[in-house]
Amino acid sequence: MEKKIPQLVMAIALGVSLSAAAISPQVMAQTSGGLLTAEQMKKLHLSVEQKQAVLRLTLRTNDRILKILDRDQQRIFRNAIKEGKPTSEAINAVALRPEQKAQLSKVTQDARVEMLTILTPEQVKQLQGSR
Structure with a gap:
């Protein structure tokens, strides 16, 4: 049951954000560990729809990552995400086996491919320049 609570919180946050006119700062804080940092999202001036799409993509991606990791690795990954680290940093915190890599x-x-379908070409250029 304990393992399902973070997923439930994320699902609730996703549901709330998708039903709202804009994603609240609280929801962004709860899901700050993502494919884009909150700072990047702000600089890119994402629309509400784009923010929601990025949030859905982040949740799906993180779920796929968790399925690859063993229990100890999942704990490390989840803790990094809870600390607000981007997905890439959370992955780097885990000691991966070659097949997992x-x-x-x-x-x-x-x-990355799906992110390109969410962002405009101008936003992609801006994001590439900020990395």
Whole structure:
């Protein structure tokens, strides 16, 4: 049951954010560990729809990552996310086996491709310049 609570909180946060006209700062704080940092999202001037799409993508990606990790790795990853670290930093905090690295490479590549469908070409250029 304990493992399902963070997922439930994230699902509630997602549901609240999708039903709201804008994503509240509280929801952003709860899901700050993501594919884009809150600062990047602000600088990119994302629309409400884009913010919601990024949030959904982050939740799906993090779920896929958790399925690759063992229990100890999941704990480390979740703690890093709770601390507000971006997904990439949370992954770096985990000692990965070679087969996990290959699986995670596919997950992160898929997330990057989907991110390109969410952002405008101008936002992509701006994001690439800020990394």
